[in-house]
Amino acid sequence: MTPRYELCGWQVESELPLPELPLVEEALSPRPDLTIRFGEVPESLPDLSFSGPLLQVGSDGTSRLALPGGLTFLVDRAGQQITIATKLPAGSPAIRAFLLGNVLGLVCLRRGGLPLHACCIALPTPEGEVAVAFTAPSGSGKSTLASAFVAHGCRLLADDLAVVSAGAAGVQVLPTFPRLRLWRDTMDIFGHSVEGSERVRDEMEKYSVPMGRAFARxxxxxxxxYHYARVEDDRHAELRRARGIDATARFLDAIYQRRALLCAAAADQATPMALITRTVGAIPEHWVLAQPNGIARLEQLVERLIGKYGVAAEG
Amino acid sequence: MSGFFWLASYPKSGNTWLRLALPALGQGKKVDFSAVSDFAPIAASRVVFDRVMAIESSDLTPDEIALLRPRCYEALAELEQKPLFRKVHDAWGLTPAGEPLFPASVTLGTICVVRDPRDVAVSFAHHLGHGIDRIIAQMNDRQFQLVSQQTRLAEQLPQHLGDWSGHVAGWLTAPGARAPLLVRYEDMQADAARELRRIAAYVGWSATDEAIMRAVDATRFDVLRAAENEHGFRERPGAAQRFFRQGRIGGWRDALTAVQVESIESAHGGMMRRLGYL
Structure with missing residues (x-):
């Protein structure tokens, strides 16, 4: 029997073993929400609405992502099936690195969620836990920031790709998967041992650190x-609310692979702008945060935010 | 369909001055350090690569990134109508597939900015907060990586810099629609107006004498220093006290030992003579 995993709150059946993901405790329906299998992927898609060097999106929303080294993914129009064509061994970490990154972003949009390029942590408040997300471009320290919160006893919802969903109950963040993907320098800062840690790619000193109980399921x-950036000069530090058009423009910028993915979303659905403006309006606070570089300053920020939103976590 | 003008230089050779002077010339823009300068962003931008390629380069190996960079520049050129200006510190070179990292087919031209390597060594040491001996060793190292992606993720893509002579030699013969234009830092200081006129003619801009003088006045070293005092400069690395430090020509005479001078001159004498530095 194909194992069933939890990913973004969906139940996933996968021919590819996904040790990163928790196994479901109880199958909610005979059909999984998402199926991952190995198979043939066409050389190209017909009738393209987006055509990049690696990604193609068909006018019906079907997407094809081809990576160097012979690894190709196909995501169906409904975001219910991922097909993987590769000669790499099934245990190769590269397959999961792209599956749980770029490919996951495509699936989210096809399923009506908005993937943000953000880390997200759960903060305890007197009224229960809330999610606080930090969006930033790659290389700006999202995972380092998430690690600092986890080191302070907070639980993780997302490391690099946070999925938000706007509904009657407001905007919710879905728990992505219980791993932090950390480069060697961040592993060292937070005292994670690289011995026995799995690499995200065989060739890179980037590791996949299991969160265990430090994951909000x-x-x-x-x-x-928070729109997060690191600055070198204290004069460029900033913390201010973003509102109106500014908040919307920044939110658009924060959408994971926005240029390509909005093509995928718009291919056959109602315009995603309606969903985006509704989501922006329903998020209680948007902030611009330019944070001075350095681990001591980062610690201060984390403590300040934990205090701002609620009560200090135990442990 | 458009293409690129590469503002190519070894670090600390005057590239930033050019990136401030050219928009002051072309668009009549004032130099404003309170805002982020957006003219000629770095060619090795991770954000741009990820957006154009629709991929997370943080999941790619340095070789895979190098393989894909020509596709990124082709796709960017395809999207644009106007010439694109990009600052480059990468050495001109070939990808693991054996093709140029900067494709000739989308190269409109190359402005190759050079500076006396003895002054570069002093400036680069202050910039990185390293000792001068370490910088000289880097300038002599054909394998030197300016930015790597081995144990940490930087905001920029990995960049192979190589040694100083090889860097200059590579860019001086970069293929494209126009033969590269050589611009010496020392000439920019001696007669900025003349050098800006040469550059404007090379990139096809008509520039009045008034516009040239405005750009020269707006980017005098003392003006840039004062602007940095007032607002800070967003491209200053954490280890450097300031970005616009002295901008002196021949400052190496007071800063380098005889042994250090000898080390640079013996490694790079050929190229230094070719550029008029020896």
Whole structure:
């Protein structure tokens, strides 16, 4: 029997073993939400609405992502099936690195969620846990920031790709998967041993660190979205609310692989702009945060935010 | 369909001055350090690569990134109508597949900015907060990586810099629609107006004498220093006290030992003579 995993709150059946993901405790329906299998992927898609060097999106929303080294993914129009064509061994970490990154972003949009390029942590408040997300470009320290929160006893919802879903209950963040993907320098800062840690790619000193109990497995309401940047000069430090058009423009920028993925979303659905403006309006706080570089300053930030949103976590 | 003008240089050779002077010339823009300068962003931008390629380069190996960079520049050129200006510190070279990292087919031209390597060594040491001996060793190292992606993720893509002579030699013969234009830092200081006129003609801009003088006045070293005092400069690395430090020509005479001078001159004498530095 194909194992069933949890990913973003969906039940996933996968021919590819996914040790990163928790196994479901109980199958909710005979059909999984998402199926991952090995198979043939066409050389190209007909009738393209987006055509990049690696990604193609068909006018019906079907997407094809081809990576160097012979690894190709196909995501069906409904975001219910991922097909993987590769000669790499099934245990190769490269397959999961792209599956749980770029390919997951495509699936989210096809399923009506908005993937943000953000880390997200759960903060305890007197009224229960809330989610706080930090969006930033790659290389700006999202995973380092998430590690600092985890080191302070907070639970993780997302490391690099946070999935938000706007509904009657407001904007919720879905728990992505219980791993932090950390480069060697961040592993060292937070005292994670690289011995026995799995590499995200065989050739790179980037490791997949299991979160265990430090993962929030249920969706949580998003209390605030921070647009995070690191600066070298204290004069460029900034913390201010973003509102209106500014908040919307920044949110658009924060959508994971926005340029390509919005093509995928718009291919056959109602315009995603309606979903985006509704989501922006329903997020209680948008902030611009330019943070001075350095681990001591980062610690101060984490303590300040934990204090701002609620009560100090235990442990 | 468009293409690129590469503002190519070894670090600390005057590239940033050019990136401030050219928009002051072309668009009449004031130099404003309170805002982020957006003219000629770095060619090795991770954000741009990820957006154009629709991939997370943080999941790619340095070789895979190098393989894909020509596709990124082709796709960017395809999207644009106007010439694109990009700052480059990468050495001109070939990808693991054996093709140029910067494709000739989308190269409109190359402005190759050079500076006396003895002054570069002093400036680079202050910039990185390293000792001068370490910098000289880097300038002599054909394998030197300016930015790597081995144990940490940087905001920029991995960049192979190589040794100083090889860097200059590579860019001086970069293939494209126009033969590369050589611009010496020392000439920019001696007669900035003349050098800006040469550059404007090379990139096809008509520049009045008034526009040239405005750009020269806006980017005098003392003006840039004062602007940095006032606002800070967003491209200053954490280890450097300031970005616009002295901008002196021949400052190496007071800063380098005889042994250090000898080390640079013996490694790079050929190229230094070719450029008029020896």
């Amino acid at each position: 249920k969706p949580l309401p998003l209390a605030a979205l």
